Amino acid sequence: MVADDQAVVRTGFVNLLATQDDIRVVGEAEDGAEAVRVAAERRPDLALLDIRMPHMDGIQAAREILAASGGATRVLMLTTFDLDEYVYDALAAGASGFLLKDATFPELLHAVRVVARGDALLAPGVTRRLVAEFARQRSGVLPARPVDGLTAREVEVLVLIARGLSNAEIAQSLTITDHTVKTHINRLFAKMGLRDRAQAVILAYELGLVLPGRDRPA
Structure with a gap:
C-alpha cells in the first residue's frame, strides 16, 4: 500500500512498483487516516507511508497500522530530507526504515523488498547517525528502560550494533x-x-548504553 498526499508522487511510486512481477499494489491513500482504513481492509505486507500527511501524519498512521496488524504489516516511511525531524519518531513508532522521495527506481525496489522480507532498510551506520542526532536534541527526554534480563555479552552486542558494526x-x-x-x-x-537493528539502536540510546557524539558505551 502507498500513502502520500501528493498525487504525483503517489501515482509515480504505484506505477513504478506495478512494473514488477513480484510486487502488487493493493491500495492507495492520500492521508494517514485513509491509510489506516485501507490497511485494515487490504492487509498489505508493506505500507509505504509519507511522514507528513494531513488529517493524520504517517507516524500515527504507522502506530495504528502496526498495532492493528500485530506487526504483520511492515512500514517503510517516505521523507523529503534524510534528517527529517520526524525520522526518529517514525523509527521509534516501529517503522523499519525510511526512503527519500527522490530515491531512484532501483533504490525504491531495493527498499520495498528489504523491508517486506522482514529486515531494516537503514544501514546500521546511517541509523546510528540519525538516532544520535535526535537523541542529542532530546537529551533527558527519552524514557529509561530496564536492562534486566540481558546477559553481559548481549549488552556488549547491543552496544556494538548501536555503534554501527555489522555482524x-x-x-x-x-x-x-x-x-x-x-x-x-x-x-x-x-x-x-x-x-530489527533500527529498534536495537534506539534501545541502546534509551538505555544510556551509548551517548550522542560518543563512539564508546557510557
Whole structure:
C-alpha cells in the first residue's frame, strides 16, 4: 500500500512498483487516516507511508497500522530530507526504515523488498547517525528502560550494533563466530521485543548504553 498526499508522487511510486512481477499494489491513500482504513481492509505486507500527511501524519498512521496488524504489516516511511525531524519518531513508532522521495527506481525496489522480507532498510551506520542526532536534541527526554534480563555479552552486542558494526565486525571485535553473534542478536531481540537493528539502536540510546557524539558505551 502507498500513502502520500501528493498525487504525483503517489501515482509515480504505484506505477513504478506495478512494473514488477513480484510486487502488487493493493491500495492507495492520500492521508494517514485513509491509510489506516485501507490497511485494515487490504492487509498489505508493506505500507509505504509519507511522514507528513494531513488529517493524520504517517507516524500515527504507522502506530495504528502496526498495532492493528500485530506487526504483520511492515512500514517503510517516505521523507523529503534524510534528517527529517520526524525520522526518529517514525523509527521509534516501529517503522523499519525510511526512503527519500527522490530515491531512484532501483533504490525504491531495493527498499520495498528489504523491508517486506522482514529486515531494516537503514544501514546500521546511517541509523546510528540519525538516532544520535535526535537523541542529542532530546537529551533527558527519552524514557529509561530496564536492562534486566540481558546477559553481559548481549549488552556488549547491543552496544556494538548501536555503534554501527555489522555482524562480521561484531564477531571480530568480540573474538566469536558469526553464528554466535546471530544467536546473541536473536536472544537479545526476543528478550527486548525488538524487530530489527533500527529498534536495537534506539534501545541502546534509551538505555544510556551509548551517548550522542560518543563512539564508546557510557
